[in-house]
Amino acid sequence: MTFMGVDTRCLGLFLLCTIIGHSLEIKVNPPQDFEIVDPGLLGYLYLQWKPPVVMEIFKECTLEYELKYRNVGSDNWKTIITRNLIYKDGFDLNKGVEGKIRTHLSEQCTNGSEVKSSWTETSYWISDAGSLETRIQDMKCVYYNWQYLVCSWKPGEVIHSDTNYTMFFWYEGLHQPLQCTNYLQDNEKNVGCKLSNLESSDYKDFFICVNGSSKMEPIQSSYNVFQLQNIVKPLPPEFLHVTLENSMEIRMKWSTPGGPIPSRCYTYEVVVREDDISWESATDKNDMKLKKRTNDSEELCFFVRSKVNIYCADDGFWSEWSEEECWEGYTAPDSKIIFLLPICFFFVFLLLLLCLIVEKEEPEPTLNFHMDLNKQVYSYEETLC
C-alpha cells in the first residue's frame, strides 16, 4: 500500500512539473496577415506580412522570418530567411502559388536556443476565365543577336474563328506592362510578336502574357518568364579564312559577328572537312590551329557557328552555320601585310630625312651672292672720294 502511495505522489509531481515546464516554455507567434499580392506585373508577386504580437520582453528583439514558397504541384519548396516584411519574386502564373511563413526568435533573445513559431499559410491563383484548350500552345521566344526578341505561338487547340490573341510584356524598369506593337500575323490573326529597343532588359526576369479575345467564349491567358541573355541566337561568324602555316598545320580564322554582343562573350563550334572526313572542334577564340590528317589532301574546308558562352549567359541557341570556306592553294598570308606597314613608315621617314639634308645644302650659294654685292658697293664708294 505504501508503495502505491509513493507511486501516486511521484506521478502527481511529474505531471505538475510538466505543466509548469510547458507554461514556462518560450513561444513566439507566427506573422500576421500573410498574403500574396499581384500588382499586375504578369508574374512578379509580392509576398507580404505583418510582425507578430510578441511578449513585452521580446519587443526589442530583431525578428527573422522563414518563408517557403513554390508553385502548386511542385515537389520542392524554395526557402528564404529575411528581416523584411515583404519578399518580391517572379513566378509562373500558369500554376497557383503557395507560401508558408514562421517567425524566428534568435538565441540572443531567448538566452538559450532559437525559438520558431508555427507556420501560417496562404496561396494565390490568378483569376482566369476560359478553358485550357483556348490557351495558346508552343510558345517560343528567341532573342536574335541580343537585339530583337521574337516570340511566336500556335493558336489554342479548340477556338472559334473570331479569336485573336494579344501579347503583353513587363520587366523591371517599365512602369507598367506594355502591349506588343509589331505583331507577326497569319491570315490576319496574331501568331507572334517582334520587340526591339528593349533598354536594360537583360539579366533580370522578363515576363510575358498572351491573352486573347473572342465574342463566343473567354480565352485563357498563358504566361512565360525567362531572362533575355539566356535565349540569344547570335548571327553566324563572317570573313572566314584558311591559311597553311607549314606543310601540316592549318590556321582557320573568322571575325566576330556584328552587333552588340561583346566578342569575349562568344564560343564557337568548328567543323573541318578534309576530303571525305569531317571532324568537330570547339573554341572561345576567333581562330584555330589544326594538324592536317594527310599530307596530300586535295580539299580542306571548314565552317563555324557561334553561341553565347557560359561566362555571359547560362544558356542560348547556336547561330546558323557560316558559309563554307575552303583552302585555295598557296596564297600570301594576311599577317605579312601587317608587318610590312611599319617598315614602309620607316622607309618614308628615312626618305624625308634625306630630303631635309639635301634642303640644308642648297641655301649656301645664296649666302655667297650677298657677300659679292657688299664687296662691289665698298669699291664704288672708294672711287668717288
Add this chain to the structure above:
Amino acid sequence: MERTLICLIVIFLGTVAHKTSPQGPDRLLIRLRHLIDSVEQLKIYVNDLDPELLPAPQDVKEHCERSAFACFQKAKLKSANTGNNKTIINDLVSQLKRRLPTTKVTRRQKKSIKCPSCDSYEKKTPQEFLERLKWLLQKMIHQHLS
C-alpha cells in the same frame, strides 16, 4: 623646313603607335571568368556544404554590382562539419574571397552610389546562393565587356 619637320614627327609617331602592343591582360575579366569556374565547381559539391542559409543578393540595382559581390564574399560559405571534400571546398571558397581588381570606371562609381547593406538581402540555401552569385558574375562580365 618646319613643314618637313612636322611631317617627320607625324610619321615617326605613326610608326611608334602602330608598333605599340595592345593593352596588357584584362585582369578583371580573367578573375571574373575564374570565379564563374569556381562557382560551377562548388555547385558539384553543394551536398557537402554547410546547409545554413546565406545572404544572397538578387535584383541588384545598376552600379551596385560590386557592392552586391562584396556581400557574397562576406557570407559564411563553408563545408559541412561531417562533409567530405573539405580541402577542395575550402580552397574554392578562398578563391571567391579574393579581392577583385579595380578599373577606372569602378573607382569612380564607388564613391557616388548608395547601395543596400548586406543585411537587407534575403538569406537563401547554398544552392540558390551559388546560382545567384553566378548570375551576378555573368552580368558583371557582360557589363565590363560592353
